[in-house]
Amino acid sequence: MTVARYDAAVVGSGPNGLAAAITLAQAGRKTLLIEARDSIGGGARSAALTLPGFTHDVCATVLGLGASSPFFRSLPLAEHGLEWAFPEAPMAHPLDNGNAVIVERSVDETARNMGSDGSAWRRLIGPIVDDWERLLPDLLGPLPLPPRHPLSLVKFGLRALWPARALAKAVFRGEPARAAFAGIAAHSILPLDAPLSAAFGVTLGANAHASGWPVAKGGSQRFMDALASYFQSLDGEIQSGWEVKTLDEVPAPIVLCDVTPRQLLRIAGERLPAGYRRQLERFRHGPGVFKIDYALSDPIPWTAAEVARAGTVHLGGTLDEIAASEAAANRGRISDRPYVLLVQASRFDPSRAPAGKHTAWAYCHVPHNAEVDMTAAIEAQIERFAPGFRECVLARATKTAPQMELWNANYIGGDINGGVQDALQHYTRPVPRLNPYATPVKGLYFCSSSTPPGGGVHGMCGWHAATRALKG
DSSP: OOOOOSSEEEEOOSHHHHHHHHHHHHTTOOEEEEESSSSOOGGGOEEOOSSTTOOEESSOOOOHHHHHOHHHHTSOGGGGTOOEEOOSEEEEEEOTTSOEEEEOSSHHHHHHHTGGGHHHHHHHHHHHHHTHHHHHHHHTSSOOSSOSSHHHHHHHHHHHTSOHHHHHHHHOSSHHHHHHHHHHHGGGOSOTTSTTHHHHHHHHHHHHHHTOOOEETTOHHHHHHHHHHHHHHTTOEEEESOOOOOGGGSOSSEEEEOSOHHHHHHHHGGGSOHHHHHHHHTOOOOOEEEEEEEEESSOOOOSSGGGGGEEEEEEOSSHHHHHHHHHHHHTTOOOSSOOEEEEOGGGTOGGGSSTTOEEEEEEEEESTTOOOOOHHHHHHHHHHHSTTGGGGEEEEEEEOHHHHHHHOTTSGGGOTTSSOOSTTTSSSOSSOOSSTTBOSSTTEEEOSTTSTTOSSSOOHHHHHHHHHHHHO
């Protein structure tokens, strides 16, 4: 057994691992952050994937929940180099008729963009925006018992518990608004006929209005570097290039793991009770993603010129088309017309590309661990709404679902959400426990997105885990 040289250690330096390490260091604990790869950041790292001078984010770019996270907002990250770039509009959804639905920062402006469904959008999303600050602590954590603001949570639940497709059809009369809501809800990587899938549409839609969907200037790595710099200012230590094989090698009595259940089973071994091991083995991972990073000679030539104002673009046409694509990925099938999530960050952060050039990335959901190359299908969807796009491509870098896992070990089978986030596994991740972050092993905790509140760059899984670890 390694002699303890630290009060606590965190294994994994993704957003949650960094949040956990900072929380422990803020409490005066001598803390070591351990990272297997040479660079910190997990799914929020940046790299030169295509051509010299082009900066690409390995996965996460749009950091709406990062900007609104109660924990991250409490930190002096601007003093450590973090600058936000806010797109003019958070999101756009192009339509086949050459128009597009634009989600603006303002609820009222967005409602005007939605025409006859504007009042319906205002009724659906407006109350959540109004209650945003009251709702955040309950939304970004474990099951709130009791809820801090029960009336606000009830209003949210009346919308969130629905399947996204059913809610869209019940609330909106026209296809544009239905399609726009479906595109937001599809971030869940759930079938849009699944209960709770509407929660993602309502939450992220409100987040777009309340906080925007910004990017970190210079790439998501700058956000992670700012967190690391602040952690080190608290006398925290970081050791990269160290893949933890067993807990016995970690020199601390308290260990928080920013890993999935599969990885904890490997490194904790026989120290976990048999019953708990069986529960972890039943943890479900969802569909993966196929991702393309682009170096572009010109901005994407959208048919609907106003799409250029948006940082995030959802490509899928109609509600039913998006629902069919997400159902296929969850059933182990490949969609010929996949829902595509595209980000054009260099429109609003020119530092990501040489002068006059641009970056973009796009991904679609595919069956778990699928090795399929979706380049042609994704680019067909982009060309559908931006004819001439392929002529702008200087270089591309693709990653299949298994290759996504090679970039980030937490992306099991390409699953970027840390596990299926459906009604059965939302609050019970990784296993049903009153304290989902603790394990039966004294001093051993989960702090990854495989715990509540799940996927997203918000750090709240790490903060909740660390606060519980500090209580012992």
